[in-house]
Amino acid sequence: MPLITTEAQLAEFSLAPGFRASSTACGLKKSGSRDLLMLWADEPCAAAGVFTTNRVQAAPVLVDRDALASAAGRIRGVVANSGCANAVTGERGMTDAMRMQAVAAAAVQAKPEEMLVLSTGVIGVFLDMDKLKRGIATLHGGGTAASSTHADAARAICTTDTRAKVASATVALSGGRVTIAGFAKGAGMIHPNMATMLGVITTDAAISPEALDRALRAAVSESFNRISVDGDMSTNDTVLVLASGLVGCVAADEAAFTAALAAVCKDLARQIARDGEGATRLVELRITGAASEPQAHRVGDSIACSPLVKTAIHGNDPNWGRILAAAGYSGAEIDPARVRLWFGDADDVQLLDRGLPVAFDAARASALLQNDPCVIHLDLGLGEASATVWTCDFSAEYVRINADYTT
Amino acid sequence: MPLITTEAQLAEFSLAPGFRASSTACGLKKSGSRDLLMLWADEPCAAAGVFTTNRVQAAPVLVDRDALASAAGRIRGVVANSGCANAVTGERGMTDAMRMQAVAAAAVQAKPEEMLVLSTGVIGVFLDMDKLKRGIATLHGGGTAASSTHADAARAICTTDTRAKVASATVALSGGRVTIAGFAKGAGMIHPNMATMLGVITTDAAISPEALDRALRAAVSESFNRISVDGDMSTNDTVLVLASGLVGCVAADEAAFTAALAAVCKDLARQIARDGEGATRLVELRITGAASEPQAHRVGDSIACSPLVKTAIHGNDPNWGRILAAAGYSGAEIDPARVRLWFGDADDVQLLDRGLPVAFDAARASALLQNDPCVIHLDLGLGEASATVWTCDFSAEYVRINADYTT
Numbered sequence: 001m002p003l004i005t006t007e008a009q010l011a012e013f014s015l016a017p018g019f020r021a022s023s024t025a026c027g028l029k030k031s032g033s034r035d036l037l038m039l040w041a042d043e044p045c046a047a048a049g050v051f052t053t054n055r056v057q058a059a060p061v062l063v064d065r066d067a068l069a070s071a072a073g074r075i076r077g078v079v080a081n082s083g084c085a086n087a088v089t090g091e092r093g094m095t096d097a098m099r100m101q102a103v104a105a106a107a108v109q110a111k112p113e114e115m116l117v118l119s120t121g122v123i124g125v126f127l128d129m130d131k132l133k134r135g136i137a138t139l140h141g142g143g144t145a146a147s148s149t150h151a152d153a154a155r156a157i158c159t160t161d162t163r164a165k166v167a168s169a170t171v172a173l174s175g176g177r178v179t180i181a182g183f184a185k186g187a188g189m190i191h192p193n194m195a196t197m198l199g200v201i202t203t204d205a206a207i208s209p210e211a212l213d214r215a216l217r218a219a220v221s222e223s224f225n226r227i228s229v230d231g232d233m234s235t236n237d238t239v240l241v242l243a244s245g246l247v248g249c250v251a252a253d254e255a256a257f258t259a260a261l262a263a264v265c266k267d268l269a270r271q272i273a274r275d276g277e278g279a280t281r282l283v284e285l286r287i288t289g290a291a292s293e294p295q296a297h298r299v300g301d302s303i304a305c306s307p308l309v310k311t312a313i314h315g316n317d318p319n320w321g322r323i324l325a326a327a328g329y330s331g332a333e334i335d336p337a338r339v340r341l342w343f344g345d346a347d348d349v350q351l352l353d354r355g356l357p358v359a360f361d362a363a364r365a366s367a368l369l370q371n372d373p374c375v376i377h378l379d380l381g382l383g384e385a386s387a388t389v390w391t392c393d394f395s396a397e398y399v400r401i402n403a404d405y406t407t
Numbered sequence: 408m409p410l411i412t413t414e415a416q417l418a419e420f421s422l423a424p425g426f427r428a429s430s431t432a433c434g435l436k437k438s439g440s441r442d443l444l445m446l447w448a449d450e451p452c453a454a455a456g457v458f459t460t461n462r463v464q465a466a467p468v469l470v471d472r473d474a475l476a477s478a479a480g481r482i483r484g485v486v487a488n489s490g491c492a493n494a495v496t497g498e499r500g501m502t503d504a505m506r507m508q509a510v511a512a513a514a515v516q517a518k519p520e521e522m523l524v525l526s527t528g529v530i531g532v533f534l535d536m537d538k539l540k541r542g543i544a545t546l547h548g549g550g551t552a553a554s555s556t557h558a559d560a561a562r563a564i565c566t567t568d569t570r571a572k573v574a575s576a577t578v579a580l581s582g583g584r585v586t587i588a589g590f591a592k593g594a595g596m597i598h599p600n601m602a603t604m605l606g607v608i609t610t611d612a613a614i615s616p617e618a619l620d621r622a623l624r625a626a627v628s629e630s631f632n633r634i635s636v637d638g639d640m641s642t643n644d645t646v647l648v649l650a651s652g653l654v655g656c657v658a659a660d661e662a663a664f665t666a667a668l669a670a671v672c673k674d675l676a677r678q679i680a681r682d683g684e685g686a687t688r689l690v691e692l693r694i695t696g697a698a699s700e701p702q703a704h705r706v707g708d709s710i711a712c713s714p715l716v717k718t719a720i721h722g723n724d725p726n727w728g729r730i731l732a733a734a735g736y737s738g739a740e741i742d743p744a745r746v747r748l749w750f751g752d753a754d755d756v757q758l759l760d761r762g763l764p765v766a767f768d769a770a771r772a773s774a775l776l777q778n779d780p781c782v783i784h785l786d787l788g789l790g791e792a793s794a795t796v797w798t799c800d801f802s803a804e805y806v807r808i809n810a811d812y813t814t
Binding site: 053054055056057085087088089090092122123124125126307308311312314315317319320321322324325327328329330332333334336337351352355356357394395396398399400402403 | 460461462463464492494495496497499529530531532533714715718719721722724726727728729731732734735736737739740741743744758759762763764801802803805806807809810
């Protein structure tokens with residue numbers, strides 16, 4: 001599974017059959033970069049979404065929840081902007097998000113509730129509706145400023161991302177070979193245990209909204225909900241999946257479809273963690289021997305959020321005591337006398353054996369921390385459950401990026 | 408209340424009447440800095456302690472819990488080392504901590520269980536017992552290498568601290584004027600909701616171990632448990648208080664004594680947050696209008712741990728959306744439509760009014776973030792409960808300090 005999307009992969013990227021896309025720069029980003037996109041199908045789609053569990057939810061999150069509740073079987077598309085999150089904007093923010101939805105829906109002859117809305121960028125700023133409406137007008141009509149490549153759509157959703165993130169998979173089901181293809185954005189304000197950041201995934205499978213919802217929740221639980229960049233949960237996190245229904249998908253294939261969807265979600269999630277603000281490598285935390293999977297996840301999450309662990313990895317410093325300390329304060333069940341710890345994809349160097357420090361080759365341990373991905377394996381010695389969590393190292397560049405974002 | 412201990416204050420610092428101290432450099436720190444101290448009374452003391460809630464607990468924490476359980480009314484003193492945490496060291500670590508306790512106890516003709524032990528430094532490294540025993544031998548006998556000033560004892564407990572931290576107070580009780588004086592250390596691996604870092608407080612009050620324990624728990628809950636540097640909870644966190652009993656303290660004065668103890672604890676806790684690794688200022692988060700005090704604490708804790716909030720403050724960037732996002736994912740009850748937010752000690756600039764962004768003077772807001780302490784006031788609009796939490800800004804220097812600590 002790749003850690004980044006190369007330019008060559010991006011150039012070849014295509015959404016699932018049945019979907020079109022258009023994107024432009026409508027002026028929301030001061031940089032003049034691409035900041036608006038729409039993707040849509042000509043026929044109604046089944047759709048499902050998972051959203052942030054933050055108590056402070058952005059207007060587009062509230063709008064999408066309503067739309068899916070009323071029209072999950074006949075969604076036509078998604079309109080998305082970067083450069084402004086439309087979060088903590090009160091009633092005016094809700095009105096703006098609904099206008100954005102209605103204008104985009106009208107462009108494809110759909111009803112407002114058949115269009116989903118995504119926004120990402122600075123919190124507490126109102127959308128510039130004039131720029132947005134002018135931008136949407138160029139998207140579907142094919143204004144000269146708009147691009148119809150799916151790669152450009154993936155680029156238009158990005159903010160502090162250093163690169164666009166796309167992923168796709170095909171899976172042979174009884175009704176035919178189904179494609180699952182999507183893109184995501186996110187580099188800061190990324191934290192597990194939620195429906196994280198922005199992701200849009202398309203498929204040509206014929207599937208009911210209910211089955212699609214089940215598949216998405218299962219896929220997200222082991223992908224987007226298993227990554228952390230900085231422990232900060234966003235107000236806008238959303239992952240949407242739209243199914244155009246061109247290829248038959250029978251109920252008996254749900255497990256195979258879910259597995260393929262999970263692979264695409266995991267691919268995108270790992271790319272997000274790898275592209276974490278200021279990150280120089282992906283960190284894969286394998287927690288095994290836990291009493292239960294939620295306990296394993298909790299331990300991995302705690303380590304993934306520890307600034308001390310993440311700075312040590314950045315410095316190639318095998319200061320493993322910080323990993324133990326983070327496991328210890330996770331709230332999960334831990335018996336220090338049973339814990340074992342290794343660095344490396346093949347458990348190459350052992351640092352701790354049943355609670356006791358192991359004499360290890362510091363140079364070799366340090367070299368393993370420099371791998372991308374850098375793999376850390378913690379066995380709790382309590383049971384059979386496991387979970388893998390992805391994060392990134394923590395660099396001074398993270399501070400530089402975030403100390404001066406709005407000003 | 409001062410944010411730092413000046414050199415002049417340190418030179419004048421004295422423990423409470425009845426206590427002596429001695430410190431030296433025994434060689435545990437490669438730098439050759441002071442790394443060993445003992446403080447003791449000639450008569451048995453009442454003592455109480457609060458300890459880390461991390462599931463991984465260092466050997467000295469386990470030893471002290473036992474000692475307080477068996478001899479809380481006749482503790483003679485404390486022996487402490489920096490440069491090695493004696494944590495995640497298994498049975499050998501326990502044996503080493505008990506030897507350290509016994510050697511120090513013998514030096515003052517006490518039983519082992521009448522001496523408390525503190526260790527701080529790198530996790531997963533065994534204590535060098537030869538150096539430690541040679542060092543302790545010089546402490547009480549008054550070897551030429553040892554210093555008997557209380558300021559040097561406060562210095563000997565430090566690790567990445569940029570300065571020693573002392574605080575004292577006196578309070579008039581019915582039995583006479585009582586002194587409370589102590590020191591603390593801590594700059595990294597600091598997080599609320601525990602008995603945090605290392606602190607040793609002495610008093611000449613005559614008080615039972617039970618009353619002292621109550622007073623300490625009450626004092627810690629609004630001081631050491633209200634600070635965070637990096638969200639990382641240590642394996643060694645301990646605060647001890649010893650009472651020599653020279654001045655009468657009747658039960659009726661417990662509230663006054665507790666208030667004075669809380670003032671000393673708060674003074675030390677603020678100094679720790681201000682001296683957070685890489686910090687350039689103290690950040691005071693005033694959470695009001697909460698449904699309950701635990702909810703207010705939870706919101707403040709969540710904001711105090713947000714790398715995005717802390718980097719924004721470091722960059723003097725009034726990017727207040729990050730504060731709202733952190734409050735939103737705290738798990739506490741939040742109604743976005745009731746929230747109000749101000750910067751400044753006197754609510755100088757309002758940024759949010761009942762959920763809606765307020766047009767504000769960005770230059771003035773930015774200037775307020777540069778204050779030391781920098782004050783942020785979030786009113787949840789839900790009830791009457793409040794809590795104040797202290798943290799620090801997050802700089803690239805934090806990463807530099809922590810990316811290369813053991814190597």
